[in-house]
Amino acid sequence: MARVECTTVLVQGFLIMQFKSLFRSGYRLAAVAALAVGATQASADVQTFATFSSISPTKNIRLVNSGTGASRTSDFDIYTTSTATSTSVGATQVNFSFLQKGLSAVISNAVANFTLSAAATANEQAIAAGSTLVQPTISGFMTFTSTQAITLTSPFFATKTFAAGANLLTVTFDGAMSGTKNGSNVNMGGSTEGGNNIVFTSDFLDFSNVNNSDLTTSFSALTAGLGIDTNKSLKSFRATAGGQFSSDPAPLVLNVVPEPVTWVMMVTGFAMLGLAIRRQPRAARLTA
Structure with a gap:
């Protein structure tokens, strides 16, 4: 069931990029109707190579609506917080797993420091497609760093130790968010095949062979039902986060000799x- 939801998010991100030009050309209603129909995922070869999940139900994500001020640079900011009440960007701890052969046995539900910082472009209004709300044009970065040293061993490779603070995965991205109106969950995702800019870097994986990159991040247990504020963008909320990262083809294991x-x-x-x-x-x- 989770896989279906992730696929839907990626599809929505893809369709948003395709229909964005239509919105600006006076075809907004037609584009929203097409978005509501849905489609299948563009590539059948995309493979999930990493996942993460919250360690506890503590809210580690904050979305802050920016209001209607004319000088605002974004319609909202979304970021990780170190505590459930913090009002500034901070790292939060999550469980992080690689699914790549050679890494999955060592880095599975490993505790990682997770930092997210992203924003919605000002005046890019949320779209209502039936009961679904879609917020286009979100961009930023997220990073996962190790909280302790990690040693990779194999009968075929030289043993290598990565110090605490190693870059498990960093993602710079743009994409979209979507969820059910008044619901308690919202998803953020994107795909390079859908026209998004997604760049992965890691101390453990080599992405030079990758043709398509996907990300899907889920925010659950929202403190307020998903809605649209006075600036026509998503309302403020706090939530917990989880997600997955995929590519076509799968990246290669790096830094082992x-x-x-x-x-x-x-x-x-x-x-x-x-x-x-x-x-x-x-x-x-x-x-x-």
Whole structure:
């Protein structure tokens, strides 16, 4: 069920970007109607490589509506807080997991410091599509850092230790938020295939091979039902956070160097393969 909800969020983010130009060209109602219809996820090869969840039900997210002042630079700010009553940006602790082979056994529900800081572009009004509220054009960053040293070991790679404070994952992004009017949950997501800008960096993963990047963050147990304020943007609330990060294809494990014995085994294996091919009769090679 959670997977379906995540897919819906990504789809909504994609459609918002596609129809944004229509809103500004006088086709707002037609675009909202199309957004309400929904669609399937663009890529079937996207793989989730990391997830995070709140350690406790304590509210660790704050959304603050900016009001109607003409000089405002955003319609709202959304950020992590170190306590349930803090009014400034601060790190909060969450459980963080990698799903990548070679990392999942070591970094699974590891305690991480999570910081989110993002804002909704001023005058980009929330859209009501039936009972769904959509807030377009949100941008910012989130980062997850280790709270203790992490040592990666493998029979195939040299042991490597990452000090506390290592960058598990940092994401710079733009996207959209959506949820049910008066509901207690709202989702924030985006996809590069949907026209969003999403950039991942990590001390543990290499994203140079990635063609498409997705993020889905869920804010639950809102202190006030989801609604629209006087500046036509989402009303203020506090919530708890969780989410997942995906890409197509999956990123590669970074910063691990094969042991010398592994290099010898690899070279020997390639040599034996080459020898086997040379010994194969010419006719058989031509037929193959």
